[in-house]
Amino acid sequence: MESFVTLLFLLFSLALLSVFWLLPSASLRRLKSNGFLGPSPNFPFGNLMEMRQTSKTSSSSTTTTTTTTIGNHDIHSVVLPYFARWKKLYGKVFVYWLGTEPFLYVAEPEFLKQIVSGVLSKSWGKPSVFRQDRRPMFGNGLVMVDGDYWQHHRHIITPAFSPANLNGMVSLMVESTTSMIDEWSKRVRSGESEIDVEKYIIRNAAEIIAKTSFGISEDEGKIVFEKLQAMQTMLFKSQRFVGVPFSKLLSPMKSYEAWKLGKEIDHLLLSIIKSRKENELAYGTSTTHQDLLGILLARNQENTGRERKLTARELVDECKTFFFGGHETTALALTWTLFLLALYPQWQDILRDEIIEVFNGDHHSLDSTILSKLTKMGWVLNEVLRLYSPAPNVTRQAIKDIKVGNKMVIPKGTNMWIDVVAMHHDEELWGDDVNEFRPERFKESNNGGCKHRMGYLPFGFGGRLCVGRNLTMMEYKIVLTLLLSKFSFKVSPSYLHCPRYMLSLRPSHGVPLILEPIQ
Numbered sequence: 468m469e470s471f472v473t474l475l476f477l478l479f480s481l482a483l484l485s486v487f488w489l490l491p492s493a494s495l496r497r498l499k500s501n502g503f504l505g506p507s508p509n510f511p512f513g514n515l516m517e518m519r520q521t522s523k524t525s526s527s528s529t530t531t532t533t534t535t536t537i538g539n540h541d542i543h544s545v546v547l548p549y550f551a552r553w554k555k556l557y558g559k560v561f562v563y564w565l566g567t568e569p570f571l572y573v574a575e576p577e578f579l580k581q582i583v584s585g586v587l588s589k590s591w592g593k594p595s596v597f598r599q600d601r602r603p604m605f606g607n608g609l610v611m612v613d614g615d616y617w618q619h620h621r622h623i624i625t626p627a628f629s630p631a632n633l634n635g636m637v638s639l640m641v642e643s644t645t646s647m648i649d650e651w652s653k654r655v656r657s658g659e660s661e662i663d664v665e666k667y668i669i670r671n672a673a674e675i676i677a678k679t680s681f682g683i684s685e686d687e688g689k690i691v692f693e694k695l696q697a698m699q700t701m702l703f704k705s706q707r708f709v710g711v712p713f714s715k716l717l718s719p720m721k722s723y724e725a726w727k728l729g730k731e732i733d734h735l736l737l738s739i740i741k742s743r744k745e746n747e748l749a750y751g752t753s754t755t756h757q758d759l760l761g762i763l764l765a766r767n768q769e770n771t772g773r774e775r776k777l778t779a780r781e782l783v784d785e786c787k788t789f790f791f792g793g794h795e796t797t798a799l800a801l802t803w804t805l806f807l808l809a810l811y812p813q814w815q816d817i818l819r820d821e822i823i824e825v826f827n828g829d830h831h832s833l834d835s836t837i838l839s840k841l842t843k844m845g846w847v848l849n850e851v852l853r854l855y856s857p858a859p860n861v862t863r864q865a866i867k868d869i870k871v872g873n874k875m876v877i878p879k880g881t882n883m884w885i886d887v888v889a890m891h892h893d894e895e896l897w898g899d900d901v902n903e904f905r906p907e908r909f910k911e912s913n914n915g916g917c918k919h920r921m922g923y924l925p926f927g928f929g930g931r932l933c934v935g936r937n938l939t940m941m942e943y944k945i946v947l948t949l950l951l952s953k954f955s956f957k958v959s960p961s962y963l964h965c966p967r968y969m970l971s972l973r974p975s976h977g978v979p980l981i982l983e984p985i986q
């Protein structure tokens with residue numbers, strides 16, 4: 468018996484040694500043999516401690532509020548200080564470690580092109596470490612899966628975002644935004660002209676995405692979305708050790724709470740799907756809702772061929788993915804836009820003139836065709852996504868060993884962290900006005916004159932390009948048109964310019980602006 472326990476103990480110790488030390492060290496050697504440099508890891512934390520220390524030092528030295536800092540859009544070293552530091556030391560491609568997970572950092576578009584182009588792109592999936600970590604939010608939704616499963620879901624989901632389907636969502640977007648504007652107007656009339664626009668814009672975007680994704684009523688909506696937001700806070704505002712083996716055991720209560728919230732949300736969404744299905748059985752497909760869930764259910768029903776239908780569980784995961792992938796990103800694009808327009812009021816005038824020209828005073832005729840005529844607003848969106856990209860990075864994982872050219876092999880399991888903020892602020896790619904707000908750079912090309920076609924990636928790249936980008940563009944133009952027609956915006960003296968990486972790129976202290984009604 469005693470020798471059995473000793474054997475068990477030895478096996479357990481060996482397993483730990485191999486997870487914590489032997490496997491990561493072997494990967495490190497293989498990566499180094501490619502000539503990649505990088506900071507020395509310390510297993511089992513990898514480079515996490517150094518990243519935290521650099522962030523702490525940087526944030527204590529960057530909370531200045533002078534207008535020059537506000538007008539300074541050179542934000543890479545503020546939001547990702549550890550990468551900015553390592554980039555100076557090791558170049559635009561290097562290796563770092565999150566716990567025992569190797570990450571290839573890439574801020575070099577030509578290198579990116581070489582390793583993801585052609586046949587190689589099939590060998591890249593999504594990092595399993597993030598898949599695990601974000602399971603309560605996205606489950607097996609489109610953003611987290613790969614291979615044939617991803618291809619099947621993408622094929623079913625893409626048509627839901629067609630212009631015809633999106634046009635059916637315009638009235639929901641106008642309705643939510645109008646009620647936000649009414650609230651702002653009331654506050655401004657009562658003498659409260661300073662408003663933290665971020666808070667409202669996020670709530671509005673969440674309401675829009677909840678309605679356009681799963682068409683929930685005000686009351687149901689409130690519950691689902693409070694739970695979704697609580698789960699996001701639970702997962703992303705706490706101190707975490709992503710990539711460190713067994714790290715969930717370090718904060719068991721938080722992991723349990725996130726799991727529990729995930730279950731409650733699933734339950735609510737499943738009951739919505741069930742009642743939709745029952746309605747359809749009772750009244751036929753004519754009751755199909757004009758939201759993403761309704762469109763997916765209808766597609767499922769039409770699909771009588773060989774194609775596998777999405778199960779209720781898969782539909783729940785896709786709804787959650789739309790909510791998390793869609794509301795904060797769009798809201799941040801709008802929030803940063805209001806901040807930049809407040810800073811550069813001449814662009815408010817340019818956009819207002821364009822709105823008057825396109826709509827001729829009639830905002831009732833909103834649809835994708837007329838919105839596409841707001842070209843200058845499109846340049847502003849592109850420039851905002853360049854300077855303050857709501858999705859600051861894109862990630863991949865090598866599903867198998869990947870050979871690049873004759874010499875380089877990227878070992879199976881290596882993750883890739885593509886630094887979109889670094890590329891969008893790279894003087895070598897954009898020229899010496901890289902950190903200036905110049906929407907007109909997008910007048911001639913959708914790439915804004917970037918010297919490399921993979922240097923501007925606000926919506927990702929390749930087959931995994933953001934599936935919701937048309938929805939974002941529509942919502943962005945509708946909300947901005949309605950807002951600019953009602954108010955002019957100035958930056959409040961209480962605004963602190965402190966953009967921060969928190970899965971997305973957010974303002975640390977909200978965006979208080981001074982609003983004045985347009986006469």
Ligand code: HEM
Pocket residue numbers: 609610611621676788789790792793794796797800856857858860861862924925926927928930931932933934935936938939
């Ligand atoms: C400004 C707004 C948005 C930005 C900046 C943005 C950014 C991105 C990026 C960078 C990716 C690529 C991720 C990757 O390659 O790993 C992506 C994918 C995705 N986005 Fe968005 N997104 C936005 C809005 C939306 C909206 C409104 C929705 C849905 C309602 C959405 C749903 C998705 C989904 C499902 C994917 C996964 C696509 C796939 O892997 O096939 N996004 N988004």
